[in-house]
């Protein structure tokens with residue numbers, strides 16, 4: 001008989017609470033499955049007044065993403081003047097703790113400084129893009145070997161064309177190809193990803209991304225994989241959405257698959273046992289889908305609920321006080337093959 005994930009989560013948590021000491025951490029369990037597990041981190045990592053944050057990351061995660069510290073606006077607020085404060089600190093912390101870093105993100109229509117919008121010709125803009133990618137990737141070198149090269153370039157408009165409201169539209173329709181080629185030239189050892197939201201299911205947007213990356217491959221563009229953000233709510237059904245089939249079609253192209261920004265908001269009513277169990281079910285199903293395509297990373301968008309960009313929805317696996325939620329047990333259970 002298959003044990004329901006919610007019951008399993010309760011058993012797992014019971015074991016943890018009783019201090020059995022026999023359960024692995026997430027990163028230990030993930031290592032046995034060949035997948036990185038982690039989350040987006042912010043400056044709280046260095047906050048002595050909130051030591052549980054860094055302790056949780058160090059204990060449970062094998063990969064971190066700087067939630068905002070590596071965006072164009074953070075790194076190059078003025079033309080060719082690079083400021084690496086938080087990004088460097090995060091990368092150094094990761095190295096000290098044996099944790100890998102996902103670089104997020106080189107080209108994204110959001111969090112772009114005003115001066116980029118003032119560039120008037122495609123040539124000027126492309127030069128700025130190439131310089132940004134080259135400088136940033138060269139700075140981090142082999143300390144950051146996973147990059148979201150282009151993020152959220154496909155729009156949600158009917159037919160899912162490239163985003164018209166992006167400052168990078170001016171660079172011409174081949175700007176995505178060019179960005180990946182510049183990134184590969186900057187560090188041929190780095191794994192290069194296209195990353196987007198709303199494409200977890202079999203749907204029009206994932207079809208558009210599939211066509212995009214297949215075209216890139218046919219043109220010899222050096223793309224390593226696709227990141228599926230997975231900003232979801234607890235009503236999402238991995239099964240009914242066709243998520244596994246969707247991830248498989250990308251995997252079948254020879255592309256690596258990662259879940260890159262996982263969070264699952266609770267249904268209305270908040271943190272009731274039933275809602276937490278539903279959230280746990282989705283988390284467990286997401287990890288199983290990820291493992292089903294031999295994904296290389298499962299990254300959540302934050303550490304604890306209180307620090308989430310969607311804190312109201314309590315979408316993460318650690319609660320406000322860093323206690324393990326049922327979703328933690330479901331992720332661990334999936335990693336252990338339960």
Ligand code: G3I
Nearest residue numbers: 067068071104105110111151152197229231261301308309
């Ligand atoms: O740090 C400044 C602070 O100095 C200022 O006083 C304050 C006033 O608004 O803003 C602070 O910056 C905010 C930053 O988060 C740090 O909290 C920005 O305004 C705010 O726009 C920024 O939001 C981030 C957003 O991306 C835009 O960059 C979110 O934290 C971050 O979670 C979110 O992450 C994105 C991924 O990168 C891509 N996929 C979707 C995901 C969620 O939107």
